[in-house]
Amino acid sequence: MDIVKTSKKLADKVEEKVEKGLEVVKDTFDNVARHLPFANLAKHPDDTFSIEIDLPGIKKEDIDIKMEDDHLTINAQRRYKNETKADDYYLCESSFGMFSRSFALSDNINRESIDAKYENGRLYITLEKAESKKAKKISIK
Structure with missing residues (x-):
């Protein structure tokens, strides 16, 4: 060989x-x-930040948002079932699953002012800078 x-x-x-x-x-x-749900992150001139997460087909009550240590975590459960029953056939299409996204937050975010709303399959989260970390204009004397 x-x-x-x-x-x-x-x-x-x-x-x-x-x-x-x-x-x-x-x-x-x-x-x-x-x-995985898609997410858009943005910083705005007014010292706020926003996170937009696409969660189509998910009900508001199936979304859980938690702030733990320096991480904002969004968990969501999709429970979709499309069922058709007829005399000569039966069709059932289902989509079940757990989503989770986490975002590390810096020290300059005010943990007490996080706001969230859910509209038309999209979750909107607004974050603000802590007052002590906001930019301040200094006048010249």
């Missing part, structure tokens, strides 16, 4: 297995990414 040929065959098999493994990992991450 030729050791070079055997080594080459073994290397080809290993490479093939690695490539298949990477495909599985990519497919898994693509699937996970489809279930």
Whole structure:
């Protein structure tokens, strides 16, 4: 048996297995990414910040917002069931799942003034700078 040929065959098999493994990992991450809610973050000139999170198909009562240490965490549960019953067929499409997004907040955010509202499948969170951290205009004497 030729050791070079055997080594080459073994290397080809290993490479093939690695490539298949990477495909599985990519497919898994693509699937996970489809279930993460999109979020927009913005800083406004009036010393406020906003976070907008898309949560279509989720009811307000299935959203939980928590502030713990320096992290603002939004958890939501989707419970969607589209069911059609007829004499000659039955169709049921369901989408269930838990969403979670966390945002690390800096020390300059006022933890007591966080505001949240939910409208048309979108969660709006407003954060304000702590009063002591807001920019102050200094007059010249």
